[in-house]
Amino acid sequence: MISVTVVLYATLGRYHPEGSGTAPFSVKLKPGVVVDDLLTYLGISQGEAKQVFSGHLSRPGSYRLQDGERVAIFPPIAGG
Amino acid sequence: MGKFVRVNMSEKMVTVEPVPDKCLGKGGRWLTSTLISDEVPADCHPLGPNNKVVFAPGIVTGTSAPNTGRISVGGKSPLTGGIKEANAGTPFSQKMARMGIAALVIEGLVNDNSRWLLKLGVDGGELIPAEDLKWKGTYEAARQLWASYGEKTAFMLNGPAGEAKMAMAGVAFNDTEGRPARYAGRGGLGAVLGSKGIKAIVLDDAGAPGISYADQEMFKEGQRKLVEAIQTHAVTKKGGALNSYGTAVLVNILNEAGGLPTNNFRSGVFEGAQKISGEALAEAAQKRGGAGTMGHSCHPGCIIRCSNVYAREDGSEHVSCIEYESAWSLGANCGIDNLDHIAELVRLCNDLGVDTIEAGVMLGVAMEAGLAEFGDGPAAIKLLQEIGSRTPLGHILGQGAQFTGEAYGITRIPTVKRQGMPAYEPRAVKGIGVTYITSPMGADHTAGYTIAPEILAVGGQAAPLDKTDKVALSKAFQETTAFIDASGYCLFIAFPILDIPSGFEGMVQTINGMLGTAYTGEDVGAIGKEILKMEKDFNSRAGLTAAADRPPEFMRYEKLPPHNQVFDITDEELDAFWS
Numbered sequence: 001m002i003s004v005t006v007v008l009y010a011t012l013g014r015y016h017p018e019g020s021g022t023a024p025f026s027v028k029l030k031p032g033v034v035v036d037d038l039l040t041y042l043g044i045s046q047g048e049a050k051q052v053f054s055g056h057l058s059r060p061g062s063y064r065l066q067d068g069e070r071v072a073i074f075p076p077i078a079g080g
Numbered sequence: 081m082g083k084f085v086r087v088n089m090s091e092k093m094v095t096v097e098p099v100p101d102k103c104l105g106k107g108g109r110w111l112t113s114t115l116i117s118d119e120v121p122a123d124c125h126p127l128g129p130n131n132k133v134v135f136a137p138g139i140v141t142g143t144s145a146p147n148t149g150r151i152s153v154g155g156k157s158p159l160t161g162g163i164k165e166a167n168a169g170t171p172f173s174q175k176m177a178r179m180g181i182a183a184l185v186i187e188g189l190v191n192d193n194s195r196w197l198l199k200l201g202v203d204g205g206e207l208i209p210a211e212d213l214k215w216k217g218t219y220e221a222a223r224q225l226w227a228s229y230g231e232k233t234a235f236m237l238n239g240p241a242g243e244a245k246m247a248m249a250g251v252a253f254n255d256t257e258g259r260p261a262r263y264a265g266r267g268g269l270g271a272v273l274g275s276k277g278i279k280a281i282v283l284d285d286a287g288a289p290g291i292s293y294a295d296q297e298m299f300k301e302g303q304r305k306l307v308e309a310i311q312t313h314a315v316t317k318k319g320g321a322l323n324s325y326g327t328a329v330l331v332n333i334l335n336e337a338g339g340l341p342t343n344n345f346r347s348g349v350f351e352g353a354q355k356i357s358g359e360a361l362a363e364a365a366q367k368r369g370g371a372g373t374m375g376h377s378c379h380p381g382c383i384i385r386c387s388n389v390y391a392r393e394d395g396s397e398h399v400s401c402i403e404y405e406s407a408w409s410l411g412a413n414c415g416i417d418n419l420d421h422i423a424e425l426v427r428l429c430n431d432l433g434v435d436t437i438e439a440g441v442m443l444g445v446a447m448e449a450g451l452a453e454f455g456d457g458p459a460a461i462k463l464l465q466e467i468g469s470r471t472p473l474g475h476i477l478g479q480g481a482q483f484t485g486e487a488y489g490i491t492r493i494p495t496v497k498r499q500g501m502p503a504y505e506p507r508a509v510k511g512i513g514v515t516y517i518t519s520p521m522g523a524d525h526t527a528g529y530t531i532a533p534e535i536l537a538v539g540g541q542a543a544p545l546d547k548t549d550k551v552a553l554s555k556a557f558q559e560t561t562a563f564i565d566a567s568g569y570c571l572f573i574a575f576p577i578l579d580i581p582s583g584f585e586g587m588v589q590t591i592n593g594m595l596g597t598a599y600t601g602e603d604v605g606a607i608g609k610e611i612l613k614m615e616k617d618f619n620s621r622a623g624l625t626a627a628a629d630r631p632p633e634f635m636r637y638e639k640l641p642p643h644n645q646v647f648d649i650t651d652e653e654l655d656a657f658w659s
Contacts, residue, residue: 009332010321010359022359050537056338056349056642072336076314078536078575079327079386079404080529
């Protein structure tokens with residue numbers, strides 16, 4: 001198993017295991033999982049998650065997660 | 081149709097004239113830049129008798145279409161030395177449009193340091209001595225104006241920084257509850273009004289003729305499509321990101337992308353980002369209760385409602401509004417992660433009448449110079465108070481980031497054309513760097529918001545660190561933006577209309593329904609291009625050559641963590657923007 005730290009921003013906070021919020025939490029996953037698998041695991045539909053960042057880069061759904069990685073997930077957002 | 085109101089401050093005369101043929105059908109930035117280009121000698125002193133300040137509502141401002149409450153303010157900028165258009169969302173613009181005033185032009189100069197209030201009604205206008213408002217902060221002055229003229233009036237206020245002719249002075253308009261909190265902030269136009277002795281403008285729209293449409297059916301059809309796009313798009317719909325968290329919802333994503341300028345543009349990552357984010361603002365509003373709220377609107381008819389009111393711990397109102405730009409400039413850029421300190425800094429900016437972006441960039445440079453430690457909120461508050469006290473130091477700081485850096489021998493000054501950079505790091509997001517550098521306005525994110533595709537995956541997708549095609553991307557955004565700035569629509573309609581074609585079509589239909597024109601989507605870009613060219617020509621005549629279209633030198637050699645990149649779009653590539 002690998003361990004990934006997850007941060008859920010904005011409206012996605014409602015998928016937090018403790019009910020809501022942006023506090024980081026850890027999940028255990030099978031080696032070889034990709035971003036899309038993580039979203040499925042968290043119960044977030046792909047339409048709800050617009051952007052996934054790790055290592056300060058936006059990652060596609062096919063990006064393979066590494067042990068110890070920190071992943072930030074965003075819904076559609078904008079501002080200015 | 082419509083009229084121009086001209087106010088000559090040398091003669092203390094108010095005159096009304098019909099809109100000349102050349103200006104018919106123009107509004108907002110299109111009109112302010114046309115008038116400044118035609119009537120202001122480009123080489124004039126910005127604070128001298130030959131500069132003018134032009135106020136113009138947009139083409140569809142005051143109509144029933146959503147999010148149309150923008151007003152453009154134009155002039156020659158004392159900060160950049162070039163042409164300036166700054167805009168704000170406020171009921172002032174809507175009243176002005178319904179009164180049939182296409183443009184208000186302030187000309188001439190007072191020579192006796194007197195202060196004046198301009199009162200405009202449907203029958204004309206008058207200049208009223210305003211010595212009682214002299215040096216008053218905008219909050220107290222706002223209270224006085226509504227007490228004297230009634231809460232149905234709209235107002236513009238020039239703060240003490242503008243009266244002292246400081247180059248970071250913005251122009252304040254009222255929000256829906258009478259706060260002097262909606263700013264055409266950038267470029268120091270408050271200083272130009274200060275040179276002309278204008279402290280306040282009051283609009284009384286009683287008996288106003290209202291709006292007439294060339295083709296109301298077409299207008300309504302366009303309005304319906306646009307409303308549907310705004311209400312459907314995930315970003316702008318009710319309960320969406322902008323409505324729930326405000327514009328500061330961007331803090332975390334820019335931080336995750338390594339593009340949130342921190343400690344005077346030394347890093348793209350801020351440890352305290354989450355504490356100053358839109359999520360933190362929403363949490364404070366919920367926990368503290370009282371006056372605090374998200375989903376506030378800056379003008380009637382806004383259906384996005386991205387503004388907010390921030391409350392103190394006891395629930396009393398501290399300030400409206402904490403925007404992304406302000407949370408960043410007065411927060412991350414100064415290493416400050418305390419929202420209460422940021423709220424006080426925003427309140428001070430509003431009260432003094434200064435642009436929060438320029439103020440925060442200046443404070444970052446001042447911290448670099450050792451005037452305060454990064455992260456020290458109370459020390460930043462004291463520095464801003466120097467501006468209000470008009471001490472010699474306050475006069476230096478009030479001239480903005482570039483002037484302050486020069487005064488203290490600093491080389492890391494994040495400006496273009498002497499205007500402070502907004503909340504996106506050009507070394508981590510290359511396209512927005514092109515916008516900062518090439519915009520005739522100086523460093524201005526709103527001029528061509530390539531952040532949409534580069535960071536937010538709205539309106540397409542472009543890799544932020546890749547410089548390929550970023551000049552073309554910025555150019556396309558700048559052209560479309562110039563048109564939206566002319567229309568009177570809030571720039572945030574761009575998010576839904578970039579993604580939903582019927583929304584874009586609806587926007588164009590409302591313009592055609594208003595004017596009786598037959599503009600197409602292609603005309604949007606063509607008109608935008610014409611506006612940009614006019615502004616560029618003014619700047620060339622003012623002496624801003626290709627040498628002004630350059631990044632600050634340190635961004636060429638100082639690698640920005642975490643991506644460890646420099647700004648690598650070459651001078652030749654930048655010059656291709658205008659070829």
